[in-house]
Amino acid sequence: MSAITRDEVAHLARLSRLALDEGELDHFAAQLDQIVGAVARVAEVAAGDIPPSSHALPLTNVFRPDEVRPCLTPEQALSGAPAVEDDRFRVPRILGEEA
């Protein structure tokens, strides 16, 4: 039985915002099936009552005083933008219907 189907990969591609073509979907479906099958081995470890680690070090939140500090200028922040208008990032339409 395969661990992951082509339809699931197509769904993952949509969730991941990756516009994959049919050939890519076939290719990745076979590879992801193999990888998921291999990493599923973690289930063999008896870890029922073991606490999960999200992080290697026992760190807690780090805070600093809420003070205004120097930061990027608008010019610097926009310097790598694909499109700019009136000192702002210009983006494609974000609503489902024409404005």
Next chain:
Amino acid sequence: MSLTHKTAAELGRLVASRETSAVEVAQAHLDRIAEVDSKVSAFLHVDAERALAQARAVDERIARGEKLGPLAGVPIAHKDVFTTEDMPTTAGSKILEGWRPPYDATVTRRLREAGLVILGKTNLDEFAMGSSTENSAYGPSHNPWDLSRVPGGSSGGSSAAVASYQAPLSTGTDTGGSIRQPAAVTGIVGMKPTYGGSSRYGLIAFASSLDTPGPFARNVLDAALLQEAFSGHDEFDSTSIDAPVPPVVEAARQADVAGLRIGVVKEFGGEGYQPGVLARFHETVDLLESLGAKVVEVSCPTFGYALPAYYLIAPSECSSNLARFDAMRYGLRVGDDGTRSAEEVMALTRAAGFGPEVKRRIMLGTYALSSGYYDAYYGQAQKVRTLISRDFEAAFHQVDVLISPTTPTTAFPIGERADDPMAMYLADLCTIPSNLAGNAAISVPCGLADEDGLPVGLQIMAPVLGDDRCYRVGAAVEKAFDDRWGGPLLSKAPAL
């Protein structure tokens, strides 16, 4: 000996004493780059003019009598995953082609403050995902020992640059072995510091709970000097450790293992390991005993599950981190013809801008984090992570350091594993546990494999903030082998 073949410590001394100038040192390395990098392809970007200007500034400060650090005027190759405001930063990806960051990474800033001369930016697997540099959108780098083979990865441009004398030092980042494995397969030294010991600010994120900047060098002392130069607490990185940098330089000078307890990890060896790698490793164990160390076998039963746990945790973090490449604020934008929605443009851009390995990992991470699978995959992997840390804790009650081969095989041919992700992932088998537990680990050369004449690395693992132990043992091994071989291993590499 030409300037390009000297150690970083020696170059720093020569510049400080004005026996040579930083400009001469930089020019010698720029000439070397011009001579050999067409074969090695270590660099994505070289900036001769800026390098010479930085070198001139160091010379002027020394002429004025300023006291600078031990690496002032020493050239360095900088992995192209650290932001640099005066040079492009691509992370090996088409999605960032030509991008010029608006600020310097903390590591970059500290290199500049220490007077290091940045020659350029080095090649890497796209977003540091890979073990060969073959995932770079700009083509692979080549191993200076055999140009048909990989220099390791993801920091393969940095390892290749140092191993081919294009720079005495380079930076890398290690998420699953991306410093230690390339160091091992190119016959140089590479160190993954304790997680949080070096700043991630301005490091383009792959897996934030694992990513660790570290040094490459041709000898242990040089690596320690570089680690010391860019390490230490950084208020811009909330996971940075607020503690003094371990005494790494002192430890590298100490170079002695008498009385140390050294553990051989029982789980690393046997099937899947190249015989020549195991032969050199066992020889090194004998060497350490002859130097007065007490060597015992130690079992770390969960280490066998580190690789699958890593390939759930790292892709999960990557799928989240790489969501920032959305075609809106910087980088590539594809298909914005006025009719498509932001979401369509995003999906087209990411499909065009990311290579296959990055796409695989984003989808794998999305899968591991999705509802219904989260507990079985990501949640279970996080529990395994806890058990791996406990294995280390138990082991470090018995011994001062653990050792293993750095990687199961020597450098593999370019193309051999390029479209076989599981085979590629095995390169990180021995290095991953230290990323999951966050402890320090180094790779130092321990000889050439009989069957192919290629370098083998010894991995030395120490507890969290025990970085100095890696350097102490690494330097002792290096000293003993240099005596035995009549010089560094790298002197046996063929001329380019």
